Structure formats: structure tokens, C-alpha cells
Amino acid sequence: MNLIDRVIAHPGRMVVPLMGFPGTQLTHSTIWQNEFNARMQFETIAALVDRFKPDAAFFMMDLAVEAGAIGLPVVFPQNESPTVKHHPVHTIADLDQFRAIDVLYDGRVRTYISVMEQMAAALDIIKGAYVIGPFTLAGLMMGATELAIATIERRDLVHAAATLATEVIIPYGQALVAAGADTVCILEPTATFISPHAFDEFSGHYVRQIFEALDTIGILHICGDTQHLIEPMCATGAQGLSLDAPLDFPAAIAQMPEDVVLIGNLDPVRVMTNGSPAEVRAATHKLLEDMAPYPNFILSTGCDLPPETPLDNIAAFMEAGRAT
Amino acid sequence: MDPILEAMREDVLDGDQESVEDNVQAALAADIPAGTILTEGLIAAMREVGELFEEGEYFVPEMLIAARAMKGGLQLLKPHLVAADVQPAGRIIAGTVQGDLHDIGKNLVCMMLEGAGFEIIDLGTDVPPEKFVEAAQHEQADIIAMSALLTTTMPNMKHVISALETAELRQSVKVIVGGAPVTQTFAESIGADGYAPDASRATALAQSLLGLA
Ligand code: B1M
Numbered sequence: 126m127n128l129i130d131r132v133i134a135h136p137g138r139m140v141v142p143l144m145g146f147p148g149t150q151l152t153h154s155t156i157w158q159n160e161f162n163a164r165m166q167f168e169t170i171a172a173l174v175d176r177f178k179p180d181a182a183f184f185m186m187d188l189a190v191e192a193g194a195i196g197l198p199v200v201f202p203q204n205e206s207p208t209v210k211h212h213p214v215h216t217i218a219d220l221d222q223f224r225a226i227d228v229l230y231d232g233r234v235r236t237y238i239s240v241m242e243q244m245a246a247a248l249d250i251i252k253g254a255y256v257i258g259p260f261t262l263a264g265l266m267m268g269a270t271e272l273a274i275a276t277i278e279r280r281d282l283v284h285a286a287a288t289l290a291t292e293v294i295i296p297y298g299q300a301l302v303a304a305g306a307d308t309v310c311i312l313e314p315t316a317t318f319i320s321p322h323a324f325d326e327f328s329g330h331y332v333r334q335i336f337e338a339l340d341t342i343g344i345l346h347i348c349g350d351t352q353h354l355i356e357p358m359c360a361t362g363a364q365g366l367s368l369d370a371p372l373d374f375p376a377a378i379a380q381m382p383e384d385v386v387l388i389g390n391l392d393p394v395r396v397m398t399n400g401s402p403a404e405v406r407a408a409t410h411k412l413l414e415d416m417a418p419y420p421n422f423i424l425s426t427g428c429d430l431p432p433e434t435p436l437d438n439i440a441a442f443m444e445a446g447r448a449t
Numbered sequence: 450m451d452p453i454l455e456a457m458r459e460d461v462l463d464g465d466q467e468s469v470e471d472n473v474q475a476a477l478a479a480d481i482p483a484g485t486i487l488t489e490g491l492i493a494a495m496r497e498v499g500e501l502f503e504e505g506e507y508f509v510p511e512m513l514i515a516a517r518a519m520k521g522g523l524q525l526l527k528p529h530l531v532a533a534d535v536q537p538a539g540r541i542i543a544g545t546v547q548g549d550l551h552d553i554g555k556n557l558v559c560m561m562l563e564g565a566g567f568e569i570i571d572l573g574t575d576v577p578p579e580k581f582v583e584a585a586q587h588e589q590a591d592i593i594a595m596s597a598l599l600t601t602t603m604p605n606m607k608h609v610i611s612a613l614e615t616a617e618l619r620q621s622v623k624v625i626v627g628g629a630p631v632t633q634t635f636a637e638s639i640g641a642d643g644y645a646p647d648a649s650r651a652t653a654l655a656q657s658l659l660g661l662a
Contacts, residue, residue, distance in 0.1 A: 208550055270556050273510040318509035318553060394600050394630060
């Protein structure tokens, strides 16, 4: 079933906070443990589902899985997200070092596939997986500033990197669908700062190919201020757009076709982490009220919740979301 | 405006570094004073680039290549500015704080500051407090400019300020901060001298702190 049909058939609003890291408070684990140990991560996600009863659950957001699998140097802090610190790609020839790699043999790729298998076997809500976006993976290969400049001056290099990224993301995404993912969400944060035209050429074009290759509900997530990208994001074939707190949601949804679902956008830091439960409740009610005229909306957070998000705030968000 | 400077302005807007450099040479050959080339050619163009960015006409890539073109011209102009005793507006040490690898915003801020005539010492990303202190000691900077994009790395701005205090350098440099999660209130709470929400306002802030605006 399409996302829009599921959303409309759902009694009341669907409520889906983007949470993974705060679950470490429930399983008393570190982020690092969850990133390497599939059983651990599954238990963390299951604990969140058990506690908060969301309408869908995603595994942990980790922008370094595919990057590590193709051999980029990833650093793993104990209790923060892993990241790529050095960016070795400066020419098309530099991409050759990655071509021989079958990412499905990578340990952390297998970890996430296993998390999804366990989620599929145990959870009776919508199960979601994340993959990195092609432009964002190109940014991890080349460095974001170099990538930005290359979108104007070395377009062939950007296309070569994004093509390679797409070839890596598709088999991983397919494996996640085979493992039981009901939806795959592409994370494309690095595309926030390019023009709509550049988005279409360097990100949207490849995102479309990924969605076409995956037999599943495709969602596109971009953090930051993406007001200028709504139209080209809808053109990727995404069934849902998961967008961030800086956006005016009623204005955003007015630009979207009615069969594309808008997902968001309570501020993960200012409201969900630093606010009180009363503030979370007030902000959730306000958002629900603003979005009341639109059936194609899922109540969510603008981005992934930080590990230290108070659990009482997540509870307040769920409660306020259910009260409609 | 002089047609050479007008052409230079257009070149910067187009990000055409070679052409900017050619026009800087042409302007020097035409005996236009180096200070005039800087303020009426390069700096004026970068101000316009900043405006186009704020209006949503330019995006990050357009701004980056415009800034690089400006920098090419500036490099050629530098010896002439020194000869004419035109001082940089000030020296600024910049960096993204420890634990934080986001650099696009910091790079834009650096480029706009450079475009406004400041000299920049860019320490890059993931910069520990000791590095800021060391640079402040050796570079005789007027300002330390810090960027943070993560809530978790914002406290590291405070650590830099404390390290400057310990090294008895706090009185001799101004500290400015910015980045998406940073606010004026936060800046005040850690004892920074100023906060700016974007790159052009960071430039105005630096100018006002040094009594230039
Ligand atoms: C000195 O005075 C000054 C004055 C003004 C100053 C200043 C200094 N510095 C900046 N300014 C100001 O002027 C600039 C120009 O006008 C502005 O700079 P900005 O940097 O704000 O704006 C730029 C021009 C464009 N904007 C950007 O470049 C940032 C865009 C977003 C989408 C973003 C991107 C692109 C990336 N990310 Co990151 N990323 C996000 C961002 C979302 C957002 N809402 O900002 C943010 C910042 N990221 C976040 C996260 C969580 C992360 N990111 C990460 C990684 C990445 C990428 C590598 C994919 C990429 C960075 C590429 C790079 N080399 O910079 C990870 C951390 C890596 C690390 N250790 O640093 C990771 C942890 C993700 C993960 N789970 O792996 C979030 C932080 C949440 C929080 N508040 O703590 C985030 C807000 C997204 C979100 N909504 O959750 C002003 O802030």
C-alpha cells in the first residue's frame, strides 16, 4: 500500500518521532555499542517502541554506514554519531579505489540488515530503514566545500561520485527491503545548501533512481531549511518528505501534491531536548492545529532526536499527538 | 565607477577568478590606487554577493566560487596594499570548535570577512581550545571567530574562552561566535563579545567590535 493510503486509512494522526539514540537511556548502552551490535540496537529500538507506542519505528540514523563500507575513514566516538574526517576523492580516478568493493560484505552493513530482520520479526508497526543520500555520500567522499564548488566547476566529477554512491546505496537498500523494511528513508542533508536546479541535477536525479530500484515506500529526509527544494524533492518520486524545524509546515504542504505525505517537524533540539514537557505539549498542539486541514501529514520531529532528549518529553509528544 | 572596477565586480559575481586577476592587473596598470581597487572593486562585489545570498538568488556554491575569485584578486593586490601602507581591517583567527566537523558556514563567514578586508587565519574544523590559544599567542589576532553546528559542541566555545583567560589573553582579543544552534543569549552566557546569525552580519559585527563601522 502507498504511504498516502496508509496515512488516510490510519485512525487519527500517525505519530512517529524520529528516535533511536534516546533509547540508549532505556537499554543503558552507548551509541557505539548499538552501532556494532545488532542485538543491542534491536533491543534499544524495541524498548522505545514498547515505551512510547509510535506508529512506525526506524533503526538508528547513521550517516557513516555506507561510507565505512566503501572504505572511507570513519571515526567512532563512544557516545556520539560516527563521522568521516578525511575526504580522499579529488579526481574521477580517485573513485576507482571503491569500485571493487561489495558493500554487502561489510560488517556494519550486515549489522543494520540484521537489526531490520529482528525488527521485522518482532514489531507489528511500520518498520523503517535509513540509507544515505547520493549527494551526501559524495560529500563524504570529497568534502562538502569541495563538493559544493564542484557542482559548478567539475560537474563530471560530482556525477561520477553520485553515480558510484547510487550503485552502493541500491544493493544496500534492496537488502534492507528483503530484510523486512516497509519503508526506506533516504537521508540527504548535504543537499540543503544547493539551488533547486542543482538539487535536481546532482541529487534528485539519483534519488529517483534509488526509489525506482527499491520496491518499497520511498521517503526523502533533508535537514535544515529546505523551503526552496520542495518542488524538486517531490519530483524524485518520494511518497513522503521528512522535513526539519526551520520550515513553515502549512506553507510547505501547500506546495506539495496531495498524494505526497509531509512528515515533521517539531524542533529536535530547542523544543524536544531543551524544552519542558509542557512546552513540548504546547508546540505539538500548535503544529497539529496548523496542519488540521491536511490529510497528507504525519506528526514527527524535524530530525533525529539527540541521545540526551528527556524521555518525559517524548512521552509528552506522543500524548499530545494522540489526543487528537 | 571606473569601467575596470565595474568589470571586476561582475567577474567576482560570476566567480571568474582569472578574469578578476586580469582586471586587478589592468587596474594597477591604469594607476588606480590599490586601496581603491580593494574597497570599490573587491569589497563592494563581495558585499553584493552577500546580499544575493540573503535574497536567495545565490546559494552556497555560487558564494564559494565568488569568494575564491575575490581571494585570487586580493592575493595579487596584497604587495601593493603593503607598499601603499593599506592595513588589513584586522586579523581574525577562525575555526569550528572541537568535536564539530561542519565547515560550510565557517568557510562562508571567513570568505565574507576576507572580502571585507580582514586577514583570516583559518584553523579548520574540530579545533581544540589549545590550538585557538596557540594561534592567539603567535598571530596577534584582534578577533577569534568560532563556529559550532552541534548542540553538543557549543560548550566547547566556553572552553576556548576559559583557556584564553588562563593564558591571560582574554583581554587582548575579542571573541565572536555563531552557527545554527548558537544564540545571542548563549553568546552572552559564555562571555563572548558578540554573536552573528549569518556571514554578512558577522562581518558587520567584526567591524563594529574593532571600531571600524
Ligand atoms: C564567528 O561568528 C560566526 C557567525 C556566524 C556563523 C558562524 C560563526 N558560523 C556559522 N554562522 C552563520 O553564518 C553561516 C552563513 O550564513 C551560517 O552557517 P550554517 O552552517 O548554519 O549554514 C550553512 C551555510 C549551510 N548549512 C550547513 O552547512 C549545515 C546543514 C545541515 C543539513 C548539516 C550538514 C550539511 C551536515 N551534517 Co549535520 N547538518 C546539520 C545542518 C542542518 C541545519 N539546520 O543547519 C546539523 C547541524 N547536523 C546535525 C547533526 C546531528 C549531524 N551532522 C553531521 C554530519 C553532517 C554532514 C557531514 C552530512 C554535513 C556536513 C558537511 C560539512 N562539511 O559541513 C553529524 C555530526 C558530524 C560532526 N561531528 O560534526 C550529525 C551528528 C549527524 C549524524 N547523525 O551523523 C544537526 C545538529 C543538531 C544539533 N543542534 O545538535 C543538524 C542541525 C541537523 C538536524 N536538524 O538535526 C550561520 O549559522
